[in-house]
Structures are given as C-alpha cells and as structure tokens.
Amino acid sequence: MRVTNLRRAVGALMENQLKNTIRGIVSVTFCILASTGKAEEADIVIEIDSRVPSSILTASPFTHVISENDIESSGHLNLLELLSGSGVLTITNAESGTAQSGTPDLRGFGERAAENTRFLLNGRTLNNPTLEAPNITAIPLSSIQRIEILNSSAGVLYGNGAVGGVINVITKPAQNLGPESVTASSSIGSFGAGSASIEISQSVDDQSQITIVTNAETYDGYRDFEESTRSYGSISYSHSSGLSAWNMGFDQSRTDGYMSGKVIDSELRADRTTYREASVQDRRSTQQSLWLNYNRTLSDSIDLSVDLSRRLSNQEGSYINGGSTVDQLLTTNTLNAKIVGQTKMSTTPIDYVYGWDHVSSDFFTTSYKTREQIINSIYTRNQISLSDSLITTVGARYAESDESLLFTSPSTENSAYEIGIEKITKTGILSIRLDTNYRLATLDEKAAWPYTSDVDLSPQEGKSLELGWKSTSAQLGFFVAHNDNEIFFDPATFANTTVEKTRRSGVTGSLQFPLTPQAELKMRGALTNAKFGAGTYSGNTIPQVSRLTGSIEVVKHLGDLTKLHWNTRYQSAQYSQNDQANLNKKRNAYSTSNASFIRNFEFGDVRLSVVNVFDKKYDQNHFRASAGAGDLYRTVSNPRSVQLSISKQF
Numbered sequence: 001m002r003v004t005n006l007r008r009a010v011g012a013l014m015e016n017q018l019k020n021t022i023r024g025i026v027s028v029t030f031c032i033l034a035s036t037g038k039a040e041e042a043d044i045v046i047e048i049d050s051r052v053p054s055s056i057l058t059a060s061p062f063t064h065v066i067s068e069n070d071i072e073s074s075g076h077l078n079l080l081e082l083l084s085g086s087g088v089l090t091i092t093n094a095e096s097g098t099a100q101s102g103t104p105d106l107r108g109f110g111e112r113a114a115e116n117t118r119f120l121l122n123g124r125t126l127n128n129p130t131l132e133a134p135n136i137t138a139i140p141l142s143s144i145q146r147i148e149i150l151n152s153s154a155g156v157l158y159g160n161g162a163v164g165g166v167i168n169v170i171t172k173p174a175q176n177l178g179p180e181s182v183t184a185s186s187s188i189g190s191f192g193a194g195s196a197s198i199e200i201s202q203s204v205d206d207q208s209q210i211t212i213v214t215n216a217e218t219y220d221g222y223r224d225f226e227e228s229t230r231s232y233g234s235i236s237y238s239h240s241s242g243l244s245a246w247n248m249g250f251d252q253s254r255t256d257g258y259m260s261g262k263v264i265d266s267e268l269r270a271d272r273t274t275y276r277e278a279s280v281q282d283r284r285s286t287q288q289s290l291w292l293n294y295n296r297t298l299s300d301s302i303d304l305s306v307d308l309s310r311r312l313s314n315q316e317g318s319y320i321n322g323g324s325t326v327d328q329l330l331t332t333n334t335l336n337a338k339i340v341g342q343t344k345m346s347t348t349p350i351d352y353v354y355g356w357d358h359v360s361s362d363f364f365t366t367s368y369k370t371r372e373q374i375i376n377s378i379y380t381r382n383q384i385s386l387s388d389s390l391i392t393t394v395g396a397r398y399a400e401s402d403e404s405l406l407f408t409s410p411s412t413e414n415s416a417y418e419i420g421i422e423k424i425t426k427t428g429i430l431s432i433r434l435d436t437n438y439r440l441a442t443l444d445e446k447a448a449w450p451y452t453s454d455v456d457l458s459p460q461e462g463k464s465l466e467l468g469w470k471s472t473s474a475q476l477g478f479f480v481a482h483n484d485n486e487i488f489f490d491p492a493t494f495a496n497t498t499v500e501k502t503r504r505s506g507v508t509g510s511l512q513f514p515l516t517p518q519a520e521l522k523m524r525g526a527l528t529n530a531k532f533g534a535g536t537y538s539g540n541t542i543p544q545v546s547r548l549t550g551s552i553e554v555v556k557h558l559g560d561l562t563k564l565h566w567n568t569r570y571q572s573a574q575y576s577q578n579d580q581a582n583l584n585k586k587r588n589a590y591s592t593s594n595a596s597f598i599r600n601f602e603f604g605d606v607r608l609s610v611v612n613v614f615d616k617k618y619d620q621n622h623f624r625a626s627a628g629a630g631d632l633y634r635t636v637s638n639p640r641s642v643q644l645s646i647s648k649q650f
Contacts, residue, residue, distance in 0.1 A: 047123065048148040048168045050381065051157050051353050052340050061431050061468025062152035062165075062477050064088055064510060064524070068145050068172075073555050073565045076594065077189075077609060077643055079136055079144070079169070080104070085567045085594065087524030087551030088151055088508055089165075092544050093133070094620035094635055102620065103133045106151055106165035107479070108504055108530035110544030111577055112487065116439060118158045120168040124291060124309050127161055128330055129361040129373045130444050132313065135287050136169065138232040138253035140197050140215040142185055142647065145172045151508050151526070153464040153481065155416030155437030156395040159357060159377050163437045163462055163483070171213075172199075173238070179203040182650040189609075189643030192220025192227075208239045221260070222638045224275040225320070228257025243297040248290075255285045259317070262623065262633035272617070272636050281326070283317035302341035309334045328365040334358065351383040363443045371443040372404040381418070393420040393433065401440055405454045406447070412459055414438040428471035436463045441487050445496045455496055458485045474511040481505070482533070491578040492536075492627040501533030502542065518557040525550030532580070540582045541575055544621075546589075548572040561600040568593040576632060577623030584628060590618035592637075604648035615640040 044067060045053050049060040056065055066086060076082040083104050084091045092113045094102035105113035114133035119126040126134035147169055154162040183199040197215040204210060217230040236249030261279030268274065291309040298304055311332045318325040338355035360374045381395035395418040402411050420433030441457035448455045461484045468477035485498040506528040515521050526549050530542040551569040558564065573586035596609040621635040 044146065046146075046148050046168075048120075048150045048166055049152075049154075049157075050383070051338060051355065052351065057472065058429070059470075060150065060152065061429060061470035061475050062150060062466065062508065064149040064151065064475070066147040066149070071141055071144055071147075073563055073598065074553075074567065074594075074596065076141065076567075077187075077193075077611065079139055079141060079147075081594075081611075082141065083147070083149075083167070085551055085553075085569050086149065087549060087569055088149060088510070088526050090546055090549055090571055092621070104167060105544075106149075106167075107163075107481065107506065108528040108542060108545035109164050110530075110542050111489065113164070115161055115442060115487070116163040118154070118162040118166040120166065122170055123168060124289075124307060124336075125158075125334055125359070126311075128313065128332065128442075129359075129440075130328075130330060130363055130442050132315065132328075132330065135253055135255075135285065135313070138215070138230050138255065138287075139169060139171070140195075140213070140232060142183070142197055143171050143199060143213045143215075143234075145170045151477070152466055152479070153435045153437045153462065155435055155462075156379055156381055156397045156418040159379070159397055159399055159416070159438075160359075160375060160401075160414075161439050163439055163460070163481075171234075173211075179209070183647060184650070185645060185647035187643055187645035190641035191222050191638070192218065193641070193643060194218045195645075204237075207241050208237065211236045211238075219257075221258075222641075223260050223273045223636070225258040225260045225280045228255060230255050244295065246292070246294040248292045250288070250290050252286070252288045254287075255283070257283065258320075259283050260635075262621065262635045265632040265634055268634055268636055276633075277321045278319070280320045281317045282320055283315070283326070285316075286312075286314045288312045298339075299341075301343070302339060305336075305338050305340065307334070307336040325366070328363070330364075331362045333360045345384075349385045351385075352380065353382075354378075354380045361443070365444075369406070370404075371406070371447075373401065373440075373443055374403075375399060375401045375440075379416075389424040391422045391424070393418065393422070395419075399438075403443070403446075405443070406451070408454045408456075410456070412440065414440070414459055414461075428469060428474075431466075431468045431470070433466050434463070435466070436461070438462070439487065441496070445487060448495065457487055457496060457498060460485050460487050460498070462486075473513055475509060477508045479504075479506055479508075488580075490580070491624075499532055499535050499537070501535075502531065503533045504528065504530045515554070520555050522553040522555075523551070537580045537582075540580060543575040543579050544577050546572045546574045563598040565596045565598070566593065567595075576628070577621070578626065578630075579624050579628035581628045584624065584632075587622055587632075588619045590616055592616045592618065604646050607643075607645045607647075609643045609645070610640065611643070612638065612640045 044056040046056055046059055047053055049063045074082060076085055080091055080102055090105045091102040092105045092110055103114040106117050109116040119134040150166040152165055154166050158166055181201045186196045188194050195217040200212040202210050213234040215232040219228050221227050232253045234251035236247055238247035259281040260275050263274055263276045289311045294306045296304045313330040315326055315328045335358040338353055340353050342351050357377045362372050364370045377397055377399035379397035384392045386392060397416040399414045416436045418435045423430040439460040446455045446457055464479055464481040466479045481504040483502045486502045487498055490497045508526045510524040512522040530545040532538050532540050549571050554566045556564040570591040573589035575582055575586055593613045594611050595613050596607055599606045618637045619634045620637050623633055625631045
C-alpha cells in the first residue's frame with residue numbers, strides 16, 4: 001500500500017522527536033532526581049542483582065523492572081514484544097515478523113546474543129549449552145508478575161554467559177492469585193491470531209496450594225508459511241510450615257509450525273508476503289521442565305535455599321523442499337544451593353551469599369551424536385557496610401568444566417571477580433564496580449563442519465567497568481567492557497572462531513514522572529558502541545548491533561475503569577549479519593508505535609491493542625549470504641495489526 005504524504009510526515013516527526021528525547025535523557029535525568037516514585041514499586045522485592053532478596057529501591061542502578069502493572073497496561077501481545085518495547089535491548093535472530101521468535105540482546109552481541117545473556121525463569125537458568133536460544137515466547141503474559149532486567153555483567157553471581165546481562169521472568173505465585181480463584185482470558189486478532197488461557201489457584205489446606213496455568217495460541221501469518229500453534233502448561237504445588245517452605249512443579253511448552261526464514265531483498269520488494277522455499281522448515285519444538293525449590297531458615301540471620309531442576313528440549317523439523325532435517329534432544333540438569341546471611345566483623349555488618357552451581361547437559365543430534373558438558377562452580381559475594389551510607393562489595397567465582405566431544409574431552413578452569421562501592425545519598429544511590437566474566441563455547445560451536453572433528457575454542461574472557469546513579473524515578477549508567485577471545489561465526493571461513501579483542505562502551509538511562517494526575521511518562525534508552533579490537537576486522541562495528549535504542553511510554557487513566565497506553569520505540573541502523581567487514585550500508589533504522597485501550601467491565605476486562613500503529617515497513621532481521629558480499633536476505637516485519645482480548649477473574 002502506498003504511504004501517504006501525511007503519514008510520512010507524521011512518522012518522520014515522531015522518529016526525530018524520539019531520537020532527540022532519548023539523546024536528552026542524560027541531562028533530563030539530573031533535573032528530576034528528586035522526583036517521587038510510585039509506592040507500589042517500593043514493595044517489589046528482587047534478587048537479580050545480588051541473589052539476595054532486596055527492595056527495588058536498593059537495587060543496582062543497572063537493574064530495570066517491568067512490573068505487573070506495567071505488563072497489564074502495555075497492551076503488548078507476547079513476551080518478546082514486551083521486552084523489545086522496554087527500550088534497553090533489541091531482538092536479534094528473528095525468523096518471523098511477529099516478535100514471536102528471536103533473542104533479546106543486552107549490550108550489543110548481535111548474532112551471539114543468546115550465548116552472552118543469562119535467561120532465568122523464577123531464578124532457574126534457561127540457557128542451553130548449545131546455540132538453541134532459550135524458549136521464552138510460550139510463557140503467557142497473564143501469568144507473569146514482573147520481569148527483572150540486569151543490564152550489567154554478572155560473572156560472579158551467574159557464571160557462564162552472564163556477559164551482557166541477565167533477564168529473570170517471575171511468574172505469579174499462588175498467593176497472588178488468591179486462595180481459590182480462576183482467571184480465564186481469550187483473544188482474536190489480525191492474520192488469524194487467537195489465544196485462550198486459564199489460571200487456577202486452589203488451597204489444599206492452610207499451608208498448601210496448587211496452581212495450574214494453561215495457554216494455547218494460533219497464528220495464520222502475514223507472510224506465506226508463517227502459520228504456527230503454541231501451547232504452554234504449568235502445574236505447581238507449594239507448601240510452607242514454620243521455618244521451611246518448598247514448592248515443586250512441572251511445565252511444558254510446544255510450538256508447531258513453519259520457520260519462514262529470510263527472503264532475498266529483490267523478491268521482498270516485489271511482494272512482502274513471499275517466501276523462499278529453500279529456507280522454509282516445518283518445525284516442532286517441545287520443552288519440558290521439572291523443578292523443586294526448598295527454603296529453610298537456619299537461624300535469625302541465616303537462610304538456606306536449594307533449587308533442583310531437569311529440562312528436556314526437543315527440536316524436530318525438515319525443509320519443505322527436502323534436503324537436511326533437524327532432530328536433536330537436549331537434557332539439562334541443574335542444582336543450585338546457596339546460604340544467605342548476615343554477620344559482623346567487629347562492629348561492621350556484612351551481608352553475604354555463598355553458593356554452589358551444578359549444570360550437566362547431554363546433547364544428541366543425528367548429525368554428530370552425543371556430546372556432554374558438566375560445569376561445577378562455587379561463588380561468594382559480600383556486601384560490607386562501612387557506614388550507614390557507604391557499602392563495598394567483593395565477590396569471586398571459581399568454575400570447572402568437563403566435556404565429552406566427538407574425539408576429545410577438554411577441561412577448563414574459569415574464574416570471575418567483582419569489587420564495587422555504593423554511596424547512598426538523600427536523593428539516590430551512586431555505584432561503581434569492576435567485574436570480570438567468561439563464556440564457554442557451546443557444544444555445537446565446537447563441532448566442525450561436516451562434523452568429523454572437534455574445534456578447540458578457548459573460553460571467552462571479559463572485564464567491565466561500570467558507573468551508575470539511581471533515584472526513585474531516574475537511572476543513569478555508563479559502562480566500558482573489553483572481551484578477549486570473543487566467540488564468533490566467521491562467514492569467510494564458514495567456521496566458529498575467536499576474535500582476539502572486542503570493545504564495547506555505552507550509556508543506559510531511564511526516567512519516569514507524572515505528566516498530570518492521570519497520566520505518567522516513562523522513557524528508557526541505551527547508547528552502545530560495539531567494535532572489533534583486533535584481527536582482520538579491527539576497528540569495524542560488530543554486525544546486528546544498533547548504536548541507539550529507546551522507548552517512550554505514556555499511560556493515561558480515564559477514570560477508575562479505563563486506561564490508555566502508548567509505546568513508541570526506536571532502533572538505529574545496524575550492519576547486516578555476516579557483514580563483519582562493514583562492506584555495505586547499515587540497514588533497518590526504524591521507529592514503531594503500539595497503542596492499547598483497556599476497560600474494566602463487570603463481565604471482565606476488555607483490551608483493544610493496535611501493533612505498528614503507523615504501518616511502518618521495517619526488517620526484523622537481515623543478513624548477507626557470505627562474508628558481507630553476497631545477496632541481502634531479510635525477515636520483514638508485520639504490517640499494522642489489531643487484537644481484541646477479554647479476561648475475567650472468578
């Protein structure tokens with residue numbers, strides 16, 4: 001459809017305005033440091049920045065929380081769309097234009113974002129020892145209480161792969177749903193989109209409760225070969241008695257449908273709905289998890305926590321035009337134990353955490369059979385209160401990894417360290433910290449094509465220096481990060497390799513304040529500079545990394561029962577995947593807006609959401625066929641779409 005001059009003018013105006021707004025975050029932040037935050041946020045308790053329960057008001061300046069109220073007001077349709085709208089990250093490696101596939105990228109890691117970001121569900125690791133990204137898209141938004149985003153290196157707290165940051169999705173506990181409650185919701189939307197979900201909470205006795213969550217989604221797709229169905233189910237049992245509490249549960253997610261893949265640029269210019277037969281896969285993905293969590297108070301100042309889980313991930317599929325197939329099974333067992341407490345050295349209070357993390361994985365494929373990995377690590381982190389307003393943090397982690405590959409059985413030792421100082425003032429918290437981190441090559445990164453040998457890839461090692469400020473309404477952070485032996489796929493040699501040095505630096509900021517008694521404004525943004533520091537591509541920008549990202553959100557209350565939400569996000573241009581040489585122009589700078597109308601009726605809550613309000617045409621992903629010189633392939637975005645949803649709590 002031809003875009004009108006008016007629409008072009010409006011879109012350009014909003015895009016320029018958003019750019020200027022994000023660039024002004026730094027100056028604006030310091031102008032409103034004394035503003036007052038919302039009372040509800042003071043009650044949020046998080047663990048992501050310390051692995052110790054603490055108030056959001058005392059959390060790291062690099063911690064961002066998307067609250068339950070934020071989720072309900074946003075009008076976003078799925079978890080990836082919600083994360084992309086946060087303004088502090090981008091979504092890479094998308095295989096469709098719906099934001100239902102892809103990987104959140106913190107601090108600019110592009111194609112390898114999933115391997116440099118830790119993903120957690122209720123504190124349990126979802127990362128795989130393979131290039132398969134964690135499956136987070138099937139989790140229904142209605143079951144999520146909050147999302148914690150740590151836009152910071154966290155090598156001591158989380159170990160392998162916590163290089164760019166950590167994302168922790170927290171689902172609603174049974175007590176939040178009520179002793180006996182049922183919540184049902186359904187939706188219909190453009191391109192055959194539809195969903196239905198049920199959440200059930202039932203008390204067994206005064207100390208025990210059962211929670212069941214189910215969700216099913218269907219989608220016909222804007223593009224050819226984009227149809228899919230998704231399902232998610234979870235059952236959990238919680239019990240508390242005296243000084244101890246435990247919960248156990250099982251969940252399963254399944255996705256059936258097509259991976260439409262990327263299409264050559266000239267073909268998409270003629271028809272944005274087209275597909276490339278050679279890239280289309282009929283794919284089935286199933287993930288099952290069984291977990292047990294136990295907590296016990298050992299004394300007035302010491303608590304013990306143990307998490308045990310087993311996760312099975314199965315991928316099956318084949319190309320519709322024949323050729324190779326996909327058939328792989330990944331089994332991952334984790335055991336995490338930690339002791340949290342407080343002691344004194346003379347009269348100086350010390351808050352501490354001591355922990356042990358164990359991860360064992362078996363990866364089977366029809367291509368190169370079974371590969372195994374076992375990682376054991378111990379860590380400690382101590383916060384020493386030198387005064388009422390001055391706190392220093394010291395921590396360390398030591399890890400051992402043993403692998404069984406096709407022909408070799410390598411072992412590695414890795415370590416991470418952290419030291420930091422926080423100054424608490426009347427208006428906020430000032431923090432400075434130095435952190436080291438590491439990332440092990442995945443089991444399939446170590447498989448050399450055509451899978452007749454192993455690849456010896458040294459562990460990636462990094463260090464970061466971070467400075468941050470946080471008040472009740474504003475955050476501002478600066479970082480410089482250097483990585484040695486960063487693991488990449490080199491299209492010139494068609495092999496995984498390491499780059500001797502990479503360099504990243506940037507700024508993150510956020511602020512929120514009331515526009516009127518009925519309206520609130522939230523702004524978030526990130527400026528990232530990611531470069532190769534040595535080797536063939538020294539000085540070049542890392543592909544799939546946007547220099548500037550940001551979002552503006554406005555929530556308007558129209559009385560007690562009606563709410564309007566607007567979100568505009570911006571992503572600057574980036575080099576295409578495989579263009580490490582920076583041979584071609586950057587692509588895909590865009591801004592897009594979503595809007596939602598929420599009304600509470602007696603029969604239920606009604607939500608009308610419009611995605612891509614101005615019908616912007618942009619790419620979800622793009623890559624060059626070979627070493628930056630080949631044809632350009634693109635994954636296009638969806639046009640404007642509408643969804644109507646209804647939910648009711650009984």
